[in-house]
Amino acid sequence: MGVFQIEQIKNQLDKILLKTQRPARYVGGELNSVVKERSQVDFRFAFCFPDTYEVGMSHLGMKILYAELNDMDGVWCERVFAPESDMEALMRQNGIPLYGLESMDPIRGFDMIGFTLQYELSFTAVLNMLDLAGLPVRSADRESLAPLVVAGGPCACNPEPVADFIDLFMLGEGEEVLPELVQLYRAARAEGLSKREFLLRASQLGGVYVPSLYDVDYNPDGTVHSVTPQDGAPAVVKKRVIQDLDKVYFPKSFIVPFVEPVHDRSMIEVLRGCIRGCRFCQAGFIYRPFREKSPETLDRDARNLTCTTGYDEISLSSLSTSDYSKLEDLLDRLLCWTDGEKVNLSLPSLRVDNFSEKLLEQVAKVRKSGLTFAPEAGTQRMRDVINKNVTEEEVIRTCTTAFQGGYTAVKLYFMLGLPTETEEDLKGIVDLAQKVVDLYYSLPNKPKGRGVTVTISVAGFVPKPFTPFQFEPQATVEQLHQKQKYLLSCVSSRKINVNYHDAETSALEGVLARGDRCLCSVIETAWKNGCNLDGWDNHFRYDTWMQAFEVCGIDPLFYSSRARSYDEALPWDHLDYGVSKRFFIEENKRAHADACTPNCRQQCSGCGANRLNADGRCHL
Amino acid sequence: MSQQQIPFTDIRVFYTRHGSARYISHLDVSRCFQRALARSHLPVWYTQGFNPHIYITFAMPCPLGYESRCETMDLRLISEVPMEEVRDRLNAALPPDFRVTRAAFPVHGTDDIACADYRVEVSSPQKGAAELEALFRGMLAQPEIPAEKRTKKGSKTIDLKPLIELRSLASDGSGLRMVLRLAAGNANNINPTLVFDTFSRLYEVELDCLRVEKLAVYTDNPIRDEEFE
Numbered sequence: 100m101g102v103f104q105i106e107q108i109k110n111q112l113d114k115i116l117l118k119t120q121r122p123a124r125y126v127g128g129e130l131n132s133v134v135k136e137r138s139q140v141d142f143r144f145a146f147c148f149p150d151t152y153e154v155g156m157s158h159l160g161m162k163i164l165y166a167e168l169n170d171m172d173g174v175w176c177e178r179v180f181a182p183e184s185d186m187e188a189l190m191r192q193n194g195i196p197l198y199g200l201e202s203m204d205p206i207r208g209f210d211m212i213g214f215t216l217q218y219e220l221s222f223t224a225v226l227n228m229l230d231l232a233g234l235p236v237r238s239a240d241r242e243s244l245a246p247l248v249v250a251g252g253p254c255a256c257n258p259e260p261v262a263d264f265i266d267l268f269m270l271g272e273g274e275e276v277l278p279e280l281v282q283l284y285r286a287a288r289a290e291g292l293s294k295r296e297f298l299l300r301a302s303q304l305g306g307v308y309v310p311s312l313y314d315v316d317y318n319p320d321g322t323v324h325s326v327t328p329q330d331g332a333p334a335v336v337k338k339r340v341i342q343d344l345d346k347v348y349f350p351k352s353f354i355v356p357f358v359e360p361v362h363d364r365s366m367i368e369v370l371r372g373c374i375r376g377c378r379f380c381q382a383g384f385i386y387r388p389f390r391e392k393s394p395e396t397l398d399r400d401a402r403n404l405t406c407t408t409g410y411d412e413i414s415l416s417s418l419s420t421s422d423y424s425k426l427e428d429l430l431d432r433l434l435c436w437t438d439g440e441k442v443n444l445s446l447p448s449l450r451v452d453n454f455s456e457k458l459l460e461q462v463a464k465v466r467k468s469g470l471t472f473a474p475e476a477g478t479q480r481m482r483d484v485i486n487k488n489v490t491e492e493e494v495i496r497t498c499t500t501a502f503q504g505g506y507t508a509v510k511l512y513f514m515l516g517l518p519t520e521t522e523e524d525l526k527g528i529v530d531l532a533q534k535v536v537d538l539y540y541s542l543p544n545k546p547k548g549r550g551v552t553v554t555i556s557v558a559g560f561v562p563k564p565f566t567p568f569q570f571e572p573q574a575t576v577e578q579l580h581q582k583q584k585y586l587l588s589c590v591s592s593r594k595i596n597v598n599y600h601d602a603e604t605s606a607l608e609g610v611l612a613r614g615d616r617c618l619c620s621v622i623e624t625a626w627k628n629g630c631n632l633d634g635w636d637n638h639f640r641y642d643t644w645m646q647a648f649e650v651c652g653i654d655p656l657f658y659s660s661r662a663r664s665y666d667e668a669l670p671w672d673h674l675d676y677g678v679s680k681r682f683f684i685e686e687n688k689r690a691h692a693d694a695c696t697p698n699c700r701q702q703c704s705g706c707g708a709n710r711l712n713a714d715g716r717c718h719l
Numbered sequence: 720m721s722q723q724q725i726p727f728t729d730i731r732v733f734y735t736r737h738g739s740a741r742y743i744s745h746l747d748v749s750r751c752f753q754r755a756l757a758r759s760h761l762p763v764w765y766t767q768g769f770n771p772h773i774y775i776t777f778a779m780p781c782p783l784g785y786e787s788r789c790e791t792m793d794l795r796l797i798s799e800v801p802m803e804e805v806r807d808r809l810n811a812a813l814p815p816d817f818r819v820t821r822a823a824f825p826v827h828g829t830d831d832i833a834c835a836d837y838r839v840e841v842s843s844p845q846k847g848a849a850e851l852e853a854l855f856r857g858m859l860a861q862p863e864i865p866a867e868k869r870t871k872k873g874s875k876t877i878d879l880k881p882l883i884e885l886r887s888l889a890s891d892g893s894g895l896r897m898v899l900r901l902a903a904g905n906a907n908n909i910n911p912t913l914v915f916d917t918f919s920r921l922y923e924v925e926l927d928c929l930r931v932e933k934l935a936v937y938t939d940n941p942i943r944d945e946e947f948e
Contacts (some may be wrong), residue, residue, distance in 0.1 A: 116742055117784045118926045123747060130741030130751075132812040357747045358815075362736060409754030409812070411772075440757075443770055 102120035108195055108203050114188040123357040124152035125186060127200035131407060135167040140175040142281055144168055145199055145206035145246070147214045149224035150632065152180040156354070157362035159416060160252070161215060164273055166350035174281060177201040177209075178354075181224045181632060182231070182482050185686040190231065197232040207233045210284060212246045213277075214265070215368070216254035219611035221606065222468065223626040226248075228610030236623065238266050238311060244294045247284065251277075255308075256338075256385050257564040257671040260622060262310035266294070267301055270307075270674060271338030274348050274369075276306045285413055302332040306339035308674065315616055315670075319540050321657060323615060323668040327356070329692050335677040338385075340711045344371065344392045349400050352407035364412035364445070365404035371427070372708070373418040374699035374719060377475070378486045378690050379514065381563035382418055387708035388717050389699060394429040401433055405442055414441045424719075470501050473512035475529025476520075478479040483693045484519055486567075486686075491531065498535050502545055506553045509535055514560040515582050516605075518690060525582055528555060529589040536594045547601045556598045557586065559605030562659075563612050567686030573609040573659040576602045603641040607633065609659035615670035618658070621651045672710045677708035727764040727795035729807060731825040731948070737786045740816035742826050745780040752792055752815065761805060764795035778829045778947065779903060779936060780804040782910055787836075787933035791947070826948040832904040833939035835887065837873060840930035842894025852890045854922050859885055866917040868909070879917060880904045894927075903936065 116122035146165055148155030155161060155178070168176035172409045177199030182190060190197075196205040206212055212232070214225050220362065226236045229248065235241050238248065250258070251269040258268045269276050287297040301484060302309040312332035316324040328334050341347045353365065372389035373382070392400075398640060401413050413433070419424065433444060474489055476482045482489060498509060513528050532553045539551035557626065560577050562568045579602035611618065625647035632638040648655050663669065665684045681703065689696055696704050700719050703709075726818050736748075743751070753773050756763050764773040778791045796805075805822040813819065845852055864879035879939060882902035901909050910933050919926050936947040 114928055122742040122746070122783070123739070126739035126742050128814060128816050130754075222782070354816075356749075357743045357751055359747070359750070406758070409757035411754075411757065441765065579757070 104172050104221060108158040108198055111193050111195050112203070114187065115186075115195075118189060119186045121152075121182060124180070124520050125182065125200075127178075127203070128487050129357055131352045132178075132354050133165075135169075135175045137202070137204075140173050142171075142174045142211075142285060143204075144174060144176040144281070144652060145179050145209045145212045146176055147179045147206075147225075147228055149181055149214055149221040150217070150634065151183060152356070152358060152438070152466045153360045155180045156360035158215070158217070159366045159368060160273070162350055162353050162366075163348065164213075164277060165354075166352070167274060167348045168277065168281070170348075171278060171281065175201070177206075177207055179223075181228055182392070184631075184638070187227075187231065193360040197228055198402055201654055204537065205232065207246060209246045210288070211281070212248045213553060214248070214250040214252075216250050216261070218634055219254055219260075219608050220639075221632070222254075222611060222622050223630045224632050225261065225266060226493055226623065226626040227631045236264050236626075238264060238375075241266070242294065244284075244288065244292065244297055247294070247297070249280070253321045253382065253385060254612075256381070256674060256676055257612065257614070258308065258310065259315075259376055259616050259670045260611050262616050263619035263623075265310070267298060267307055267309045269339070270306050270336055271676070272341050273339075274341055276304065276339045279304060283450055283575070293493055299330055299332075300331075305337065308336040310616075312672070317615075317617075321617075321674075322663075323670050325668065326670075326673045328673075335673055335675050338711075340388065340389070340677070341371075341646060342713050344390050345396045348661075349396075351403040353404060353410075355408050355410070362414065362543065363399065363410070364414050365410045366414045367400045367404070367421045368392065368415045368422055368425075369397060369415050369417040371417070371647040374422055375419060375488070376486055376686070376696055376698060376704070376706075378484070378567040378686055379475070379517070379560060379563075380418075381566050383566075384416065384678045384706070384708075387677055387706065388711055391423060391425070391718075394425050395433055396638075397429055398432045402436070405437075405440060411441060412445055413437065414445045414447055416447065422482075470498075470506045470508065471512065474531060475514050476517060476524060477513060477514065477529070477531055478483060478524045480693055481524040481527065484690050485514075485517055485697050486696055487689070488695055488698065491534070494531065495534065495538055498538055498544065500554040502539055502542055502551075506640055507539075507549045508554070510554040510556060511535070513555060513557045515557045515586070516560040518568060518571045520582075522585060525586050526589050528557070528586060529595070531591055532590075532595045536592055551594055552596065553594055554596045554598060556585070556600075558600040559602050561605050561609045561612055564669065565676050565683070567667065567683045567690055569613065569683060570663040570667075570687055571663065572607070572662045575656065575660050576606045579605065601636060601639070604634070604639060606655070606659060607641070607644055610655040611658075613670070614658050617651075617653055624650055677706075677711040679707035725764065725797050725839060727797050728799070729825055730794055730796055730802075730822055731796065731908055732792045732805065732819055732822045733810065734790050734792065734809075734813075734819045735786075735788050736781060736817055738788055738816040740814070741781075741784055741786045744783050745777070748780070748817075749775065749777065750791055751817070755809060755812040755817075756794065759808040760798060762796055762798045762810055764797050764889075779832060779835070780883070782912060784912075784928070785837075785910075785931045785933055789933055789935050789946075791936075812873075823948065827938055830905060831938040832947050833902070833937055834884075835902050835903040835936045836934040837899050837901060837911050838896070838932045838934055839899055839915070840894060840896050841915060842927045843924050845928060848890035848892065849895050851895055852888065853893065854924065855918060856888075856919060858887075858918055861885065863916060864917065864921075866909075867920075868913060877909075879909065879914060882907055883914060898934065900937075904939075 165176050168174050200204050229236045248266045249264045251273050255268045263304050295298050298309045302312050314327045318324045370391040372387045377383050383429045475487045532555050535553050562571045562573050625644050628643050630643050756773050760842045763773050766774050776793045780786050792820050798840050802822045806819045809819045867874050884900040886898040938945045938947050
């Protein structure tokens with residue numbers, strides 16, 4: 100990779116960029132992006148986000164690891180996003196390989212290429228980016244140590260559908276294992292190890308899963324028979340967790356994009372894990388144990404970011420920010436300076452059941468946008484099944500407070516196709532929305548002269564690994580369509596809007612989420628036939644996917660809509676995310692008995708995640 | 720509200736945009752400066768509405784893709800800061816491809832803007848530089864140069880002839896390099912993209928992406944070339 104080539108990429112880009120939509124996405128140069136001298140670095144890392152710039156630049160995990168790697172001596176981490184199709188076509192026409200935004204160097208010359216797997220429907224984008232980089236998509240076809248292709252993120256909890264493409268996965272939180280991996284690589288390179296020799300060594304690092312070191316055998320019916328480790332690789336790979344969130348690395352600055360990303364603001368991470376145990380929610384289990392940052396640390400993080408970015412909004416992010424035990428303390432600390440700096444706070448993940456008046460008052464000091472709640476299901480029975488411990492009274496009470504505080508628009512999130520769901524549960528969704536509408540008009544002190552809008556947003560339920568519903572069959576596309584139709588027929592008020600997620604998208608997500616290695620060939624075929632960025636409606640090609648399943652002789656419903664018995668070996672059973680399979684089985688049984696499970700603060704249910712803490716205890 | 724009485728002073732900031740900054744749309748440039756001002760902690764005036772934001776305004780925003788030596792942004796300060804300090808604090812807060820050259824009290828209003836000079840590099844995948852030059856000079860020599868200009872109200876036909884002045888032109892192996900003086904301001908604002916879109920349409924030549932740099936903005940002073948300040 101000579102200087103000549105670099106200049107070539109820049110010159111070629113100048114010829115094509117003005118033909119693309121929002122070219123600023125492809126040139127770097129943003130505030131706080133890190134540019135180093137090539138001669139001063141010996142380890143080049145391409146942090147690849149397999150989605151568009153706007154999505155990737157909204158992602159907190161990438162910001163953390165980008166800054167952390169760049170704080171390491173001699174390491175240069177750069178960002179790479181999936182180009183939109185106009186840019187991709189021009190890159191392919193002009194022979195421009197995928198490059199890092201900071202240096203404009205082709206990433207195929209880097210030491211390590213890391214993908215974050217946030218969403219099953221970004222798998223084809225991973226293959227497409229490897230191909231755009233000029234690399235073979237299959238791990239076995241990349242013979243040399245460099246570039247090593249690694250991946251992490253929530254979808255790494257069942258990495259089997261992409262096991263043939265990725266050299267190694269990092270399970271769990273990356274702040275400690277990624278720098279360790281970099282050092283291991285440097286040592287291996289100095290010793291002249293082969294790729295396989297390095298992978299053998301890496302497999303001994305906690306949290307590292309090298310799929311090529313595991314043989315998977317299948318039963319005649321297609322289910323997994325056994326997963327056998329080779330060459331001393333651990334039989335079970337345990338995910339990594341950070342013990343003390345007040346000591347973990349957190350960036351002092353974020354890159355401030357020119358082009359507006361989805362979330363254009365500072366973010367502080369209030370807590371990790373979740374005490375709730377909603378049975379459909381993968382994040383609620385795979386990020387356990389529950390750990391909080393102290394208000395002092397968070398206040399410091401928020402001040403640093405405000406100072407270095409100039410953002411006028413700070414998001415308090417977590418799976419459930421109102422479960423933060425010191426929320427009022429934190430808000431008091433923040434509000435004492437954010438007002439003066441004209442900075443707004445946003446709390447995206449509040450729960451209906453503990454949205455106190457004091458909290459609403461504090462939140463009301465910031466900009467008023469719409470109010471969103473996620474009851475997830477329409478009847479109490481259904482909410483008990485999914486363990487979403489929210490009652491109708493709580494929804495009504497919170498909406499009352501909100502309407503009296505001036506809100507006139509409420510958005511309610513629900514899921515369709517939940518286990519044991521009946522028509523009554525679907526009708527319950529509309530009934531709940533109608534009750535919110537009626538509530539608004541019954542209030543004497545509602546905002547004057549303004550109507551109310553209640554939006555119902557319904558997503559198809561996707562059973563995920565590492566949840567109590569990992570055994571459940573998913574509703575088929577046809578069933579989802581029927582349910583949508585029925586739901587719509589129940590709506591009689593024009594104050595209620597209904598939004599759907601595409602049923603086909605949910606169906607494919609369901610297949611990939613609980614897939615095994617047999618899906619690698621399907622993903623490769625679909626990608627070769629033009630599938631890419633499947634999470635986007637304008638890119639999603641369901642028919643092409645279905646053809647790929649057919650060509651590969653694989654029935655997608657085997658993965659999505661088949662009920663699994665409790666003793667079936669699941670493709671991800673050799674990965675340990677803390678919560679035990681025994682607990683998921685117990686929870687599944689309780690779901691079918693319409694029984695709730697108390698949250699972790701009320702009573703420990705023995706999920707097993709406490710084993711991940713050094714002292715074996717949870718700190719709630 | 721007492722805040723409404725806060726007195727302020729108008730300041731004009733002169734800056735350049737080069738490198739990756741040329742790919743940034745005006746809306747994004749505006750947001751970028753808002754944030755740079757927030758980071759600079761300069762005592763800027765905020766609008767007094769429900770969502771206060773830093774007041775800034777741009778005299779003649781650059782189209783996407785153009786580099787520039789002479790952009791201006793006006794802002795308001797609520798207490799006195801030396802002009803050098805305004806410049807330095809903004810430069811410390813801006814991404815590297817935007818550089819503030821100076822700050823000063825505004826001399827002219829945006830109504831005074833009459834024309835601007837651009838350096839343009841243009842080439843064609845089909846035609847050599849000599850042929851391109853002959854065609855372009857030919858267009859300029861026409862008695863009228865009809866162009867379709869898109870406005871907010873739709874498209875209208877205007878005559879570019881009185882709005883273009885060719886200041887210099889050189890051709891080399893790959894294409895043409897020229898300096899054009901084009902009408903600017905509220906009445907007849909045109910830019911090199913319009914000139915070359917028209918050229919491409921009239922002579923049916925395909926052109927590569929233009930390379931444009933805005934060099935200077937002038938007022939309508941009839942006595943001499945007076946730069947907009």
